[in-house]
Amino acid sequence: MNVQDRRRLLGPSNAKPIVFSAATDIQSSEPKKDESSSFILNSGLIENCNGSSLVEIRDPKVTQHQTSLITSVYGPRATKGSFTSQASLSIQLKNGSSEKYNTTELKEVSSFLVNVFNSVINLSRYPKSGIDIFIYILYDKVLSEESKKSNNISAILPYCISAITLALINAGIEVDDIATAGYYKGDVISFIKNGEEVIGYWKDEGNCESFDVALEHCKTEAQKFKNLITTHILEE
């Protein structure tokens, strides 16, 4: 599959991408740990789509990530081909400024998110249509030194879920409930109906000894996101 892309200007083919030395030097110059967390939600910022949202979160405590996501929803729009009784959902994640996550991992996350939102969106209300969701990871920065080594995408999953929920609401697409998720030490659990129903569980790290604890923590986290989203909607 070594086909040259003639349609994009990708530069000379024999150029090597730059490689950085591992940051072995002790970077003691970063003790400025301001423990403030901030959540910025915004919706409807993109003109030519049906719904969009901007989620900017800085959370030094739980997920230890500082992330900004731009989400756009296109649809429901008519699909080609034969009749389908319900809408088909597609979600795409894209690396923004930094090529941090590899595409295979992003695809796995995308299909997990599709699984989650298949159970939330009222798909049968939109027959023969497609709903396409695009998430652009504007930036994603790990705030703590320990978690810097493991390049783990699971921490930003709750943000993705909140961002999609917000964009779907902005697009006026029918959802059963506001889906949110919480993160606790590598576990991500997504809930609807005030934590009574689980719609997604993702675990990438560690063993499964303290599931009960994780469940409770994720529930409170998810509730926090839900409150943020509802206040945002009401303010609009």
Add this chain to the structure above:
Amino acid sequence: MTLSIAEKSYLYDSLTASPSIRPDGRKPHQFRPIEVSTDFLPSSNGSSRIISGDGSECIVSVKAKVIDHTLSDEELIQVDLDIAGERTDSPQVETLMSLLNKVLKSGPGFEHSRLQLTERYSFKIFIDILVISSNCNPASLISFAMFSALNTTTLPKLISSFDDLKVEELPMFDDYDLVNLKLKSPLVFLLAIVGNNLIVDPDANESEVCDNAIIVTWLDGKIRSPIRTLTLNNSYSKGFDPTLLQKGLKLIEENAAAVLTALESS
């Protein structure tokens, strides 16, 4: 092959009944029979072929290469997946491949350090998987095949010294002798949730009507990461009670050891 709406509804009702009635009369924790043959590819270091009762079939080949692990910190096991009839960049293939790479990631109980040859060099294992036919999610089947392949993998025997940091020396191998790698890879189980019931190893029809499903990884008596929920169909997918998750994990923990013994005896 696909069921009509009425048939699906009937199946759903019987699966949600207490106790659940599966179309093929299996118990909730019962697997379909599988047939495994190993070491059938002469040019690979290890190989296996697995055929499930419903005609799903998968071939795994293990190959090894010597690399200098001081130069890069890449993973020592790399999985490549090909599903017949699917593009290599299709979401299904990429998702499964990413999952399998995470399953085989080094961790407690499954240390890649066993692949280390000398101070400087290591074996890098390439696992090529070909799913010839599959009727439902092949994750579990693939992991069984990978287990049998890795379990029977033999690698050349090292005859040069282990300590080669001071002296530049390439590792030397015995001409004939092979060493059994005996790497026990984690097993992956697929668990379907239908109503308040949990069924293990759902077949194609059961997948069509289940509410949700969990992929669970198990190694050496313990549940470990990665764990994922996924929906196996679009029309029936919905949320489930959190307690079912706990129940499901327990169900796997109780029954996985039996699967392991079955696989090891083959």
Add this chain to the structure above:
Amino acid sequence: MNSIENSVIDVKPLVFPKDVLARISPDLILQRYLSLNLRPSIRSFDEFRDISVSNIDDIENEFADNVLGTNILKCGKTIIITTITASIIKEENQDETFERYYEDISGVERRRNKVSEYGSVYPVVEIERGRGNAPPSDEEMNIGQKLHDNILHSGLISKKSLKVDYGVRITDLETNKSKIIYPEEDEINDVPILQLNHYQKNLKYVLHAKITVFSRTGPLFDLCWNSLTYALQNTKLPKAFIDEKAVSLKTIIRSRGKTTELRENFNIICDTNTRVPLQLNKENIAYASNYGIVDLDYDLIDTEYEEKNNDNDKKTVLLADINTESEEEYINSSISIITNKYGNLKNIIVLGGTSKISMEILKKSISLSKIRAHDLESKA
């Protein structure tokens, strides 16, 4: 029966909301606005949209990232995000032979070859419109090509500034500490730099730009250009080094038959901690703006107009910064200018279209561009 008798055909004038009318008849809505001395976006004729510029500050702390420069440009609803990355290429020793050749030629030829002193950026433009993994659209390809060509010909980046002057990482065997020595630190260290120069190969940075556009509302080239220019201005190139172990690393490559060839590897590593700003030719920094030319067509909005005014001169107006669908659809005469505040023109494209572009209009557009460039420069 009653209904038939009473059926009077009631002709109601159709009333469309503004957005719908802009789709159906962009010319009508545009002309209506223009007759009020306004534009559909409620700007005056020579008013530009305000541009706000920021960059992702956080990335600058993130040393392990391969992002070298960023810019986020907001203009109206449109958001353009540009990130600069780089790769390294080994240039064959053409430069020496080229320089010899360069001395022989003169005049036009020399000027023509001046271009080869400059480097460019390889931009990949992506306009978000919810199409997924579709191949790039014509617009994306055009903008990319135009950006590349114009950066090259504007002389913004000279090839010298892209050269990789790499050092050597030397590891002290006793203390097991490593340090990096760069060529320019020659006099400070007593390490045999000569030896280092011996290995100095002709390596060059290749700059790549990834430009992502959200909510496209009008022509994009000038916005992309400005965003790229801002991003290049805050681009910092990393210092690179080569490990002493790898300095003399050569691999033998056997190609066809018995000919063997020694190929030197360049396992060059970039320093995570030190970065130097990319040296741009400051006098060549320029900003882009675009203009549309429209003939005012009073017939369209006022049917009795012609009877009142018999003179045939149509009034032609210059609209700065084309935006919104009705303007973009209807205007087919346009001017695109890249200049700096002193009127140092880098590129000018005039598309005649259906309207007459007079000298006055050209002059006006250039003077507006200078003002715009002045304003944009203050934001860098």
